[in-house]
Amino acid sequence: MNRISDDVIERIIDFYLGDISEREKMDLERWVKETPGQEQCFKQTLKMCQRLRLSSREERAGGMKTRIQEKWREERLKRRRRFVWGVISSAAAVLLLVGIFHVYYTNRKEPVPETLPKISLLESKHGEREAILQFPSGNEVMLGRENDRTVPLAEGIVLKSDSVKNLFPQPESGKDVMTEEYHTVIVPRGGEYNLTLADGTNVWLNSDSKLKFPLHFVGNQRAVYLEGEAFFEVTSDSLKPFVVKTAEVNVKVLGTSFNVMNYTDEAKVEVALLKGKVKFEDTRNRQTRALVPGEVVRMDKASTSIVLTKEDVSRVSAWRTGYFYFENMSMEELVVKLERWYQVKFTFASEKVKQMRFTGAVTRYRDLEYVLKMIEKTRDISFVDFGDQIKIYEK
Known part of the structure; x- marks a missing residue:
């Protein structure tokens, strides 16, 4: 040594x-x-x-x-x-x-190593209200609650970044806007961010997500592009429907509140409607579904099969109010969400452990050690910290 x-x-x-x-x-x-x-x-x-x-x-x-x-x-x-x-x-x-x-x-049968150290997870960075604003030129600035400045986006338009709050686009008086110039807000793993678009629509971005949006909406629709997960409260405009575009699906609305999840490392696309009406469209096969409040539509990316269910939508979008909610979720799916938020890596000792299921809710602002101990109390599994990864064993 x-x-x-x-x-x-x-x-x-x-x-x-x-x-x-x-x-x-x-x-x-x-x-x-x-x-x-x-x-x-x-x-x-x-x-x-x-x-x-x-x-x-x-x-x-x-x-x-x-x-x-x-x-x-x-x-x-x-x-x-x-x-x-x-x-x-x-x-x-x-x-x-x-x-x-x-x-x-x-x-x-791989047992839980008795000689390994007791879990002593280092405090992981999570819950940071921060993001990166990427200009069309490729230049970037950091956004976060420590910032107390304004960032000019275009003539007469600024991003107020004194906290985590809002975009306040203010076109120069009397000047027509003819083109849509798109900027991108990038939220890192362990982060979250809230912004307001030019039309007054509020967007909450979850960890490891990107939203591409214009300074002004031009034409007969209001289109934004999403990678990851976001909750939208859309300002109503009957003449310009609001469209959220992702790699696999488009979600079209007039004025409503809904959650969209489409991470590249997850097998399904999910849209959950809290209030209003939305139209879900598969961009490959042109399958459509009209949702009413309380409905959730999920599409398998590989097969494009679609399932529509009636659920408590507040649980689906619980991350926006600071909670993890796991409903009969396999450990394989669950740890993907923990990895994204706590910036750690999980591995499994066996296939059986991957398929174990868990139901529960916990605040996202608890440290990881607390969350893992809660899961251990309800399932026959153990988490062992190896420094660069956490391995999951069957008890």
Whole structure:
């Protein structure tokens, strides 16, 4: 095991607390990549911080660094003991392995590793009200609640970005707008954003989503392009229907509230209607469905088969009000949503675990450890943190 100096321990603690400058962060990254094994030291020290519940500079000043140094001494001592024992027992171990190999291989079932560390997930970044505004030129600016400035989009038109709230397009008085110039708002994983379009339509964008929209709507319809998930409250205009276009379907409305989900990494497109009326159209086969409030239409992307159901639509769009709601959802589907929000990676120990199902609701602003423990209480599964991924086992 590589030795780790007091200065490096101090720097990693600063990194964990978020109390580190960009220069110090770059120095730490260089140290991690400098020698094989130092990345593992870095991860192990972060896990020690988590297990010791490090939460403030005062705690660190009060002896936390000393406790972490002691942990490293204990680790080195354990490794020496394991090495000596390994030399003594290696011959016996080989014979034993030969004896049990056949039994293990023919009755193999991957168990939850008893020697792995207890879940100690590092705090993941999520729930950030932030986005990227991409101009037609390709230039980008960051949007978020820390911004207190305005971003000019065109002559007489600005994006007010003092919080997470709205676009306020204001065309120059008396000037006709003849063309639609599209901009794109990109919400990263773990983020969310709310904006108001030129016609007054409100849009809530979920994590890992993109919305392409014009500064002004021109022509006989109001068209926007969506990748990911969004909830719309559309301003009524009988002369200009509002159309949400995605890769597989179009959703046409006059004035209504509805949710559209079409992520590239999910097998289905989903539209849920809260109020008003919408027309759902499959762009490949031209299949259409007219929805009334309380209905949800789902289309399988591979087969293009469509299912229309009556549901509690507020649960489908619960993410907008800060909740995850899982209705008899397989773990394979569920973790995709957790990965998108918490920016982590899940793997499965078996196919059986993938198909286990879960029903429940929890606020999206809880940390990931809380959510996983809640799932463990209701299902026979365990989550184990490996640092770069979380593996799911059957109990």
